[in-house]
Amino acid sequence: RRRLTEMEALHRAGQALLSARLDPEATYTAVHHAVTATMPCEAFAIVLEGEEEYRGVYLYDKGGRVPPRSIPKGQGLSGRVISTGQSVHIRDYSPESDIPAVHVGDPEPVRSILAVPIRQGERTIGMLTAQSYRPDAYDESHRIFLETLATQFAAILENTHLYEQTRARLREVETLYRSAQALSSLMTPQEIGRRLVDIMADHLEWHHVVIRRYNPSDETFDILAYHLPEETIEEQSAEILHHLRDAVPDSRSGLAGRAVREQRSLRVPDVTREAGYVPTFPGIRSGMYVPIRRGKDILGVISVESTRPNAFDEEDERLLNALAHHAAIALENARLYEKTQQQVRRLSMLHTIDSTITSSMDLRLTLNVILEQAIKGLEVDAACVLLYDPAAQTLHFAAGSGFKSDILKDVRLHLGEGYAGRVALERQPLYIAALSRDTGSLARAQRAAGERFVAYAAAPLIAKGEVKGVLEVFRRSPLEYNDEWKQFFQTLAQQAAIAIDSAQLFTSLQRSNIELTIAYDTTIESLVKALELRDKETEGHTKNVAELTIRLARAMGFEEEQLIHVRRGALLHDLGKIAVPDAILHKPGPLTEEEWEIMRRHPQYVYEFLSSIAYLRPALEIPYCHHEKWDGSGYPRGLKGEEIPLAARIFAVADVWDALTSDRPYRKAWPKEKALEYIRQQAGKHFDPQVVEIFLEVIKGRQ
Structure with a gap:
C-alpha cells in the first residue's frame, strides 16, 4: 500500500508539474507537496546549478518558506551531490561527518538527510533534498x-527551458519575419540599408548606427545607410558622414573591420579598453559590430554604438545578427521562421508525450505515442523501440510504426550485435546516412523485405544509469543529421526511457502489492483454520458465513474494494476465542454467568489483537460488533440500530442463518423454513429489518 501511495504521489506530481511547467514557483511547490505527501519532511530544498554558484531556489524549514540564497559551488551537501551525481543518505547526522551541518533555515541541524541529484542526461544540474x-x-x-521524482522534475525543467527559449525565439523571429518581407521587396542596397535602419530604430537604443557595404576585391567599405543623433543639425551631417567614412575605410580598420575579418559579431561593453577601436563620436562607450553574411561571403557590417557602457545585451546582439542576416538573404529569414515553427x-x-507519460501507465500506449511523435518531428518514415531484457542480455521488439513488413517483430539481439546491440553496449547514438552502402544484416533484411530504407539512426534509452532499450528511426530518402535533429532525437529517447522506467516501476509495485495481499489473506486463512482445529463445532462455519456475508454486502451496494475488508472481517470474526480457555470453549454443558462473561469478551479480544495492524483495521467492524443487536441488547458495547456498522449488521444475519442450518454436536440443523421464520x-x-429484507431476497434467489 505504501508503494501504491508513492506511485499515486508520483502520478499526482507529474500532473501538477505538467500544469505548472511555465511557472517555476508552482513547479517547485508541486515537487515539495509530492515529497511531504509521501515521506517525513520537516525541511526541504531544491538547489540548481548556476554558472558561478549554486542557487537554493526553493527552501522550506519547520512549516515555512525560507528566502532563496546562493551557495558556493562544490561546498556542503549540494557540492557533494551535484559534483558526484550520487545520492546521499544520512540516517543520523553527527558533527564528525565529512559534510558540514545542514541548515535549511532553522539553526538546529537536521538528523536525517536524503539528497538526490537532478540529472538531465549525463549532466547533474541540481539537487532535491528531504530532511527530518x-x-x-x-x-x-x-x-x-x-x-524518480527528480527524474520527472528534470524532464519538466528541460522542456520548460526549451519552451521558454522557443517562445522568445518565436517572438523575435515573428518580428524579423515581418521585417524580412519588407526587405525582400526592396531592390537596391541603399533601400535595404535605409529600411534596415528604420527597423533597428524600433528595437534598439543607440547613439548612432552605420551600415557599411563590403567590397571583397579591395577589402574596402562603402556607407549604405546611417542614423545620427537627434541633435545633429543638417549642416553637420556631411562632415560627420565624411568622418565616419575616413575613420573606418576598410576591413583592416576599427572594430567593424575586425568583425569582418573574424566573420563574427562583436559585442563590446567598453570600447575604450579595446586596442583596435577607432573613435567615431566623443563619449562613445559601448558598441556592437555585426557582419552581414550570406554563407561564407561577407556583404557588409552593421555598427551600433552608445554613450552608455555595456548598453547592449545578448538579446540585442542576437536581434542584430538576425537583422543582418535578413538584409543579406530575405529567403534565409523564411528558413529561420520555418525552423522556429519546427521547434514549436x-x-x-x-508536451503530448509528457501528458501521456503522466496520465497513463500503459507502456504500449505510451511507446506508440512516442513513435508517432518521432515520425512526425524527425520527418522519418518508420520508428521502433527495442526493449532490453537484462536477464537474457538481449534486445527484443516492443513497438513499431511505419513499417511495410514484420522484419523487426521477431528480432533478438545480444549486446554488441547489430546496430541496436552496438548502441546499447556503447551507450552512444548511431547515425547512418546511406544504408545502401552497408553490408550488415539489418541492411540486407530491410532490402529483402522491400522497405527500401536509406537513412537510419538509433539512440540508447537510458534511465537512472541503466539501459532500458534502443529507439530506432528509418527514412526511405536521404536525411541530414544536423545538431537540432540530433538533439530532438535524443530528447525523444530520454522521454521513452523515462516512460519505460516508470511503467516498469509501476508494474513491479503492482506485482509486489498483489503478492503482499495474497500473503496477508493466506495468513488470515491459516489463522482461521487453526481456530477451527481448536473448535471442531464450527468447522466450515467461517468459510460459509464469509461467502454469504459477501453476497449480502454486494446486494446492498458495497463496492468491490469494501468487500475485501468485509471478507477479512468475516473470516476473523471469532479469532478472539483464541483467548477463551478450552474449559469454557469446549464445555459440554451450559456456561455459568462468570463463564459467559469471559466468552462475551472475545470481540474485545480480537479488537485488541488486530487494531494495531493498519491493513486489518478496516476489517474490524465485523469481529468487534457482530454480537451487537438492533435493539441494543447485544455485546460488547450494547450498540443500537445504526450505531452498529452495516457490515456487522449484515454478518449477524448470515452468522445466525449458517449456525441454525448447520448440524452441531448438541443438535441437528433446523429446516430452512424454520430458520427463515426465526430470522423474520x-x-x-x-x-x-432492511438487512433481513435483502437476506430473504438473496436466499429466495439462491433456492
Whole structure:
C-alpha cells in the first residue's frame, strides 16, 4: 500500500508539474507537496546549478518558506551531490561527518538527510533534498521515490527551458519575419540599408548606427545607410558622414573591420579598453559590430554604438545578427521562421508525450505515442523501440510504426550485435546516412523485405544509469543529421526511457502489492483454520458465513474494494476465542454467568489483537460488533440500530442463518423454513429489518 501511495504521489506530481511547467514557483511547490505527501519532511530544498554558484531556489524549514540564497559551488551537501551525481543518505547526522551541518533555515541541524541529484542526461544540474529532525527517517524506498521524482522534475525543467527559449525565439523571429518581407521587396542596397535602419530604430537604443557595404576585391567599405543623433543639425551631417567614412575605410580598420575579418559579431561593453577601436563620436562607450553574411561571403557590417557602457545585451546582439542576416538573404529569414515553427511543433510533441507519460501507465500506449511523435518531428518514415531484457542480455521488439513488413517483430539481439546491440553496449547514438552502402544484416533484411530504407539512426534509452532499450528511426530518402535533429532525437529517447522506467516501476509495485495481499489473506486463512482445529463445532462455519456475508454486502451496494475488508472481517470474526480457555470453549454443558462473561469478551479480544495492524483495521467492524443487536441488547458495547456498522449488521444475519442450518454436536440443523421464520421474527430485535429484507431476497434467489 505504501508503494501504491508513492506511485499515486508520483502520478499526482507529474500532473501538477505538467500544469505548472511555465511557472517555476508552482513547479517547485508541486515537487515539495509530492515529497511531504509521501515521506517525513520537516525541511526541504531544491538547489540548481548556476554558472558561478549554486542557487537554493526553493527552501522550506519547520512549516515555512525560507528566502532563496546562493551557495558556493562544490561546498556542503549540494557540492557533494551535484559534483558526484550520487545520492546521499544520512540516517543520523553527527558533527564528525565529512559534510558540514545542514541548515535549511532553522539553526538546529537536521538528523536525517536524503539528497538526490537532478540529472538531465549525463549532466547533474541540481539537487532535491528531504530532511527530518528525527533520526533514521528514511529508507531505500524513499530514495527510489525521490530519485524518480527528480527524474520527472528534470524532464519538466528541460522542456520548460526549451519552451521558454522557443517562445522568445518565436517572438523575435515573428518580428524579423515581418521585417524580412519588407526587405525582400526592396531592390537596391541603399533601400535595404535605409529600411534596415528604420527597423533597428524600433528595437534598439543607440547613439548612432552605420551600415557599411563590403567590397571583397579591395577589402574596402562603402556607407549604405546611417542614423545620427537627434541633435545633429543638417549642416553637420556631411562632415560627420565624411568622418565616419575616413575613420573606418576598410576591413583592416576599427572594430567593424575586425568583425569582418573574424566573420563574427562583436559585442563590446567598453570600447575604450579595446586596442583596435577607432573613435567615431566623443563619449562613445559601448558598441556592437555585426557582419552581414550570406554563407561564407561577407556583404557588409552593421555598427551600433552608445554613450552608455555595456548598453547592449545578448538579446540585442542576437536581434542584430538576425537583422543582418535578413538584409543579406530575405529567403534565409523564411528558413529561420520555418525552423522556429519546427521547434514549436517539436515542443508541442514533447508536451503530448509528457501528458501521456503522466496520465497513463500503459507502456504500449505510451511507446506508440512516442513513435508517432518521432515520425512526425524527425520527418522519418518508420520508428521502433527495442526493449532490453537484462536477464537474457538481449534486445527484443516492443513497438513499431511505419513499417511495410514484420522484419523487426521477431528480432533478438545480444549486446554488441547489430546496430541496436552496438548502441546499447556503447551507450552512444548511431547515425547512418546511406544504408545502401552497408553490408550488415539489418541492411540486407530491410532490402529483402522491400522497405527500401536509406537513412537510419538509433539512440540508447537510458534511465537512472541503466539501459532500458534502443529507439530506432528509418527514412526511405536521404536525411541530414544536423545538431537540432540530433538533439530532438535524443530528447525523444530520454522521454521513452523515462516512460519505460516508470511503467516498469509501476508494474513491479503492482506485482509486489498483489503478492503482499495474497500473503496477508493466506495468513488470515491459516489463522482461521487453526481456530477451527481448536473448535471442531464450527468447522466450515467461517468459510460459509464469509461467502454469504459477501453476497449480502454486494446486494446492498458495497463496492468491490469494501468487500475485501468485509471478507477479512468475516473470516476473523471469532479469532478472539483464541483467548477463551478450552474449559469454557469446549464445555459440554451450559456456561455459568462468570463463564459467559469471559466468552462475551472475545470481540474485545480480537479488537485488541488486530487494531494495531493498519491493513486489518478496516476489517474490524465485523469481529468487534457482530454480537451487537438492533435493539441494543447485544455485546460488547450494547450498540443500537445504526450505531452498529452495516457490515456487522449484515454478518449477524448470515452468522445466525449458517449456525441454525448447520448440524452441531448438541443438535441437528433446523429446516430452512424454520430458520427463515426465526430470522423474520428477529427483524427489529436482533437484526436490522432492511438487512433481513435483502437476506430473504438473496436466499429466495439462491433456492
